[in-house]
Amino acid sequence: MLKDLLVVAAATFALLGHAQAQTMKTVKVGTTNLSSDIGLFLAEKRGYFRDEGLKVELVPFDAGAKMVAPLGAGDLDAGAGAASAGLYNAVNRGLKLKMVADKGTNISGYSYKALMVRKDLIESGAFKSLADLKGKKVAIIANGAADESVINQALKKAGLKDDDIEKVFLPFPQHLTAFANKAIDASISAEPGVTAMIRNNAAVRFVGIDDFYPVQQTAMLLINGKFADDRKTVTAFLKAYLRGVRDYVATLKDGKIAGPGAETMIRDIAEMTGIRDTTLLHQMVPVFIDPDGQINRASVETDLAYLKSRGLVANDISAEGVVDMSFVEELKPVLGSFKASN
Structure with missing residues (x-):
């Protein structure tokens, strides 16, 4: 009798589960x-x-x-x-x-995107401020992406304009290699790529983008x-x-x-x-x-x-x-x- 009740109960629960899945x-x-x-x-x-x-x-x-x-x-x-x-x-x-x-x-405090600068440019003193973006090759994820507006905010803070830099459109995963090959001078990059580039001595986190674009x-x-x-x-x-x-x-x-x-x-x-x-x-x-x-x-x-x-x-x-x-x-x-x- 108990066995039959357990079978009925199991069947009932199975049907309820099936009905729930259907709804x-x-x-x-x-x-x-x-x-x-x-x-x-x-x-x-x-x-x-x-x-x-x-x-x-x-x-x-x-x-x-x-x-x-x-x-x-x-x-x-x-x-x-x-x-x-x-x-x-x-x-x-x-x-x-x-x-x-x-x-x-x-x-601020959670700026997981940053302006990255090639390490040798920092160490040589060739890049000391945002004004040094002038004439540089800057990597941005894509043409027409919001990150174009982000770099524009950095340029405005430095008194520069869009045509003062050369934009290089590269997906985030390619930024590290581009820095290592000296194909770019700076970038707007995102974590965890930012930390990976620092670890590989390819680039320096110059500032979080909150430095020139608060939110x-x-x-x-x-x-x-x-x-x-x-x-x-x-x-x-x-x-x-x-x-x-x-x-x-x-x-x-x-x-x-x-x-x-x-x-x-x-x-x-x-x-x-x-x-x-x-x-x-x-x-x-x-x-x-x-x-x-x-x-x-x-x-x-x-x-x-x-x-x-x-x-x-x-x-x-x-x-x-x-x-x-x-x-x-x-x-x-x-x-x-x-x-x-x-």
Whole structure:
């Protein structure tokens, strides 16, 4: 009799599990497996998406720019992104994309992007101030990327203009080799590449970009128009995402991943990024992600204005038409206030 009851109970639980799986909504999200994707990774690994009745598929891409087309076509619901001429021009062509939450902000104390300068130029005294950017070859991740606006802020502080430097468009992983070969003099680079270049004596971290651009919105979560219309699902998705973000931010202390739970977080980031040398993750300046998901609109507008000034983006595109903070605003009373460890 007991055996029969156990069989019936097991069958019932199996049916309930199957029914739950059928009712879970699938959300496809593009990722690049960079450290700024940690909120998404943790929300999936720790079951936060499942808690919200969501089955989230994290789809890997080797560059955020490659997500724009599948986002617009509806093949992705959400994706990791960055402000760029390509993104704004896609919106101008009619793709309904929205920036809905922070995924990486460069701020004082957590300037994970830096102006790097070739080590021999520093040691010889040939590079002493931002004014010495004049006539130099400066690596930037891509033409029309927000980092063009970043270097422009450095040039403005030094009283220089865009045409005072020679821009060299190179993906971040190629910066170290370019410095070693003396193909570039300076760069706007990101962690963990910054720490790797310092370790290899190829370049010096001259200043964090917060030295000349105090708050720069580096990355954000994007969603497409169809997904945006399903407010209940988007809000549930962002709630789970921000739980992951808060787990991460809680481990930040004194400009490092050194707070409570740091060792577990280092292992999670290593697993996500494929970085085997965890000492690199201990030493690097980590990305900051706003625990409430707030996007710095002033930075978005600064970068957009620069792209317009270069004729890379049409003048009728506005940040207001792309940034939508209504979802994370709805979550403020749900998530409550966040207390940082430092």
